[in-house]
Amino acid sequence: xxxxxxxxxxxxxxxxxxxxxxxxxxxxxxxxxxxxxxxxxxxxxxxxxxxxxxxxxxxxxxxxxxxxxxxxxxxxxxxxxxxxxxxxxxxxxxxxxxxxxxxxxxxxxxxxxxxxxxxxxxxxxxxxxxxxxxxxxxxxxxxxxxxxxxxxxxxxxxxxxxxxxxxxxxxxxxxxxxxxxxxxxxxxx
Amino acid sequence: xxxxxxxxxxxxxxxxxxxxxxxxxxxxxxxxxxxxxxxxxxxxxxxxxxxxxxxxxxxxxxxxxxxxxxxxxxxxxxxxxxxxxxxxxxxxxxxxxxxxxxxxxxxxxxxxxxxxxxxxxxxxxxxxxxxxxxxxxxxxxxxxxxxxxxxxxxxxxxxxxxxxxxxxxxxxxxxxxxxxxxxxxxxxx
Amino acid sequence: xxxxxxxxxxxxxxxxxxxxxxxxxxxxxxxxxxxxxxxxxxxxxxxxxxxxxxxxxxxxxxxxxxxxxxxxxxxxxxxxxxxxxxxxxxxxxxxxxxxxxxxxxxxxxxxxxxxxxxxxxxxxxxxxxxxxxxxxxxxxxxxxxxxxxxxxxxxxxxxxxxxxxxxxxxxxxxxxxxxxxxxxxxxxx
Amino acid sequence: xxxxxxxxxxxxxxxxxxxxxxxxxxxxxxxxxxxxxxxxxxxxxxxxxxxxxxxxxxxxxxxxxxxxxxxxxxxxxxxxxxxxxxxxxxxxxxxxxxxxxxxxxxxxxxxxxxxxxxxxxxxxxxxxxxxxxxxxxxxxxxxxxxxxxxxxxxxxxxxxxxxxxxxxxxxxxxxxxxxxxxxxxxxxx
DNA sequence: AATGAATGAGAATTCATTCAT
DNA sequence: AATGAATGAATTCTCATTCAT
Numbered sequence: 001x002x003x004x005x006x007x008x009x010x011x012x013x014x015x016x017x018x019x020x021x022x023x024x025x026x027x028x029x030x031x032x033x034x035x036x037x038x039x040x041x042x043x044x045x046x047x048x049x050x051x052x053x054x055x056x057x058x059x060x061x062x063x064x065x066x067x068x069x070x071x072x073x074x075x076x077x078x079x080x081x082x083x084x085x086x087x088x089x090x091x092x093x094x095x096x097x098x099x100x101x102x103x104x105x106x107x108x109x110x111x112x113x114x115x116x117x118x119x120x121x122x123x124x125x126x127x128x129x130x131x132x133x134x135x136x137x138x139x140x141x142x143x144x145x146x147x148x149x150x151x152x153x154x155x156x157x158x159x160x161x162x163x164x165x166x167x168x169x170x171x172x173x174x175x176x177x178x179x180x181x182x183x184x185x186x187x188x189x
Numbered sequence: 190x191x192x193x194x195x196x197x198x199x200x201x202x203x204x205x206x207x208x209x210x211x212x213x214x215x216x217x218x219x220x221x222x223x224x225x226x227x228x229x230x231x232x233x234x235x236x237x238x239x240x241x242x243x244x245x246x247x248x249x250x251x252x253x254x255x256x257x258x259x260x261x262x263x264x265x266x267x268x269x270x271x272x273x274x275x276x277x278x279x280x281x282x283x284x285x286x287x288x289x290x291x292x293x294x295x296x297x298x299x300x301x302x303x304x305x306x307x308x309x310x311x312x313x314x315x316x317x318x319x320x321x322x323x324x325x326x327x328x329x330x331x332x333x334x335x336x337x338x339x340x341x342x343x344x345x346x347x348x349x350x351x352x353x354x355x356x357x358x359x360x361x362x363x364x365x366x367x368x369x370x371x372x373x374x375x376x377x378x
Numbered sequence: 379x380x381x382x383x384x385x386x387x388x389x390x391x392x393x394x395x396x397x398x399x400x401x402x403x404x405x406x407x408x409x410x411x412x413x414x415x416x417x418x419x420x421x422x423x424x425x426x427x428x429x430x431x432x433x434x435x436x437x438x439x440x441x442x443x444x445x446x447x448x449x450x451x452x453x454x455x456x457x458x459x460x461x462x463x464x465x466x467x468x469x470x471x472x473x474x475x476x477x478x479x480x481x482x483x484x485x486x487x488x489x490x491x492x493x494x495x496x497x498x499x500x501x502x503x504x505x506x507x508x509x510x511x512x513x514x515x516x517x518x519x520x521x522x523x524x525x526x527x528x529x530x531x532x533x534x535x536x537x538x539x540x541x542x543x544x545x546x547x548x549x550x551x552x553x554x555x556x557x558x559x560x561x562x563x564x565x566x567x
Numbered sequence: 568x569x570x571x572x573x574x575x576x577x578x579x580x581x582x583x584x585x586x587x588x589x590x591x592x593x594x595x596x597x598x599x600x601x602x603x604x605x606x607x608x609x610x611x612x613x614x615x616x617x618x619x620x621x622x623x624x625x626x627x628x629x630x631x632x633x634x635x636x637x638x639x640x641x642x643x644x645x646x647x648x649x650x651x652x653x654x655x656x657x658x659x660x661x662x663x664x665x666x667x668x669x670x671x672x673x674x675x676x677x678x679x680x681x682x683x684x685x686x687x688x689x690x691x692x693x694x695x696x697x698x699x700x701x702x703x704x705x706x707x708x709x710x711x712x713x714x715x716x717x718x719x720x721x722x723x724x725x726x727x728x729x730x731x732x733x734x735x736x737x738x739x740x741x742x743x744x745x746x747x748x749x750x751x752x753x754x755x756x
Numbered sequence: 757a758a759t760g761a762a763t764g765a766g767a768a769t770t771c772a773t774t775c776a777t
Numbered sequence: 778a779a780t781g782a783a784t785g786a787a788t789t790c791t792c793a794t795t796c797a798t
Contacts, residue, residue, distance in 0.1 A: 007757095026301050028217060031792055042759045043794085053793070105301065111351060112215045112298050125352055148349070149342070149365060156345030160337070162300060163314055176338055180373045187372055196782085221768060231784050236769070238782095385778095404679050406595060409771060420780045421773080431772070483679065489729060490593045490676050506730055526727070527720070527743060534723030538715070540678060541692055554716060561754055562747045574761085599789060609763050614790065616761095 011049045023102040027109040058123050083178040090174025101161045200238045212291040216298040247312045272367040279363025290350045389427045401480040405487040436501045461556040468552025479539045578616045590669040594676040625690045650745040657741025668728045
């Protein structure tokens with residue numbers, strides 16, 4: 001089935017070249033024509049590979065999530081203690097600060113369009129849930145409450161970058177969280 | 190068609206009736222015509238009071254921020270210890286969970302439109318900064334790092350409501366934060 | 379009848395302060411609200427004195443034509459020969475180059491709006507015809523053909539200022555016309 | 568809805584059918600929707616070929632200028648002396664009197680819109696300058712002052728058609744100019 | 757597989773004029 | 778005499794999607 005391989009390969013290649021364009025203009029603002037032009041294909045061709053703007057974006061998210069988890073695993077591999085894992089995780093985020101803010105905004109932007117148009121997007125929800133589980137594993141957090149705590153803090157910090165570019169560094173906040181968690185867990189045992 | 194005597198009073202009344210409409214459809218999605226119809230006025234009249242959609246939204250944010258701060262002050266008045274203040278704050282947020290999620294989404298939505306159109310919105314930034322300071326006062330947090338920590342967690346939790354409607358309760362997370370902060374502060378002295 | 383006097387006086391004062399505003403934005407582009415604001419009155423008041431934008435403009439033209447003819451007469455008073463009159467006339471125009479271009483554009487702009495809206499504007503036509511006759515008198519041109527010739531040249535030169543700001547000076551062209559006319563008239567007698 | 572094969576060819580065809588519509592209502596007054604309807608296409612299609620009303624008009628001017636210069640050349644081909652060239656030129660203009668008035672008004676109308684909106688239109692200026700040079704060549708006028716003189720007269724006469732429909736004939740004025748120029752040039756040598 | 761012409765409803769915003777006060 | 782709130786049709790331009798080639 002050589003044709004199938006080609007088709008799928010080309011589709012992934014197109015996806016790989018999409019992120020920056022989405023990030024620059026936002027999900028709602030970018031037009032399919034712009035995407036097509038940026039990719040060097042016609043709108044017709046774009047629609048040949050992705051049946052709609054929505055589908056295109058869903059596949060993009062699936063793709064980037066896979067990649068990010070692989071990278072995160074590599075970064076956390078050598079960390080042993082909880083504090084070390086926290087530190088590594090926050091360092092990873094800090095290093096790709098811009099990238100993660102773009103992702104977050106893109107996801108929210110996408111969500112806004114859907115919210116009033118159709119039912120909540122099931123595909124994206126699944127992708128996010130699976131990612132959440134793997135992150136909890138990576139960090140070695142058992143208590144679901146603590147997982148929510150840590151991930152919410154991260155989300156909030158990323159979002160904070162929207163306006164307060166100077167206020168808080170990820171590393172600093174990561175260290176703070178590490179200390180607090182350590183003290184808290186020691187005490188509660 | 191009686192002539193409304195007090196321009197400013199009527200402007201505020203219109204503002205007061207805008208929030209739900211914005212919240213329901215989002216900043217980008219709602220049209221000025223829809224807003225006008227919802228308010229029972231013509232588009233011309235709407236533009237008589239607000240020179241653009243952007244201005245209208247800015248004034249709306251200013252208005253709701255005032256109101257929210259007043260309410261928050263009332264809620265935290267009787268709280269004494271840090272843990273109590275945390276608890277009261279998170280209870281306040283939990284009670285108005287939906288409302289705060291709407292606000293957050295609206296602000297992000299608005300931000301997305303501007304991001305690629307013009308320079309960052311100065312007016313909104315000022316409103317948010319002022320609010321942030323008063324919240325820090327209310328919570329009695331001195332260390333800027335801790336302020337960022339707490340507010341980021343709150344933002345993250347609110348945003349978490351977008352997908353994970355069941356996962357975490359604000360009260361629970363507020364209690365957790367209260368404990369962690371108390372232990373942490375005791376230990377660091 | 380003190381009221382009448384006041385009314386008419388005030389009307390003329392308003393007129394006198396209108397020209398620059400019209401000139402700056404053009405007849406079509408300027409709004410009645412802008413005119414009102416520029417004059418420091420309400421739109422209602424403006425409509426109290428001028429029943430429509432069209433009427434306002436017609437009266438403005440009538441006013442400025444009166445003034446210009448008086449000034450022109452003063453300038454040409456001392457000129458004796460044809461060449462002298464030509465020279466004086468072109469010097470007068472050159473001195474008020476900007477002003478006359480503004481007038482011309484304003485008249486054309488006004489004309490364009492009307493052209494397809496209603497029948498040709500009778501009032502303006504009369505004003506222009508009367509002015510034309512007085513100018514012919516002033517210049518001392520008897521042959522209607524020559525009057526058309528000279529006035530067309532002037533109009534064309536003024537219009538030329540639209541794009542070719544540097545190309546031709548009025549004085550130069552006036553001198554040229556003076557010479558040509560003199561030679562021509564001498565020869566044809 | 569067959570697919571038009573040659574984009575550029577179809578674009579020119581659309582242009583060719585635009586002039587009368589612009590002429591009838593004026594640049595400002597005609598709407599893109601009207602133009603689209605008049606051409607039998609959707610507004611979307613119109614914008615597919617011309618990215619804005621401004622662009623559309625610029626291309627229209629470019630087109631008509633090309634055509635007019637070709638026609639003018641054909642008309643003046645056989646003329647030998649200066650007086651003959653003048654006569655031929657004015658006859659050409661007289662024959663297409665209405666057409667040239669429409670052009671002039673259109674250009675002025677267009678100019679008015681731009682004047683207060685943006686910087687002066689470079690494209691139109693270039694088109695006009697090039698045309699001016701070729702006309703000077705055609706008429707065989709060397710002295711720049713005389714070129715300005717003749718072209719201004721023509722512009723003024725065309726503009727005169729706005730109000731004074733009866734007053735002056737182009738042929739008559741052309742003959743007059745021919746005589747004056749001949750006498751003047753003879754004398755000045 | 758690939759193209760790009762075609763669609764048309766819908767967006768934000770404007771403005772001369774009216775009229776209750 | 779003076780005000781300014783109210784109107785609403787009309788403007789330019791956009792864009793996801795389709796489909797003949």
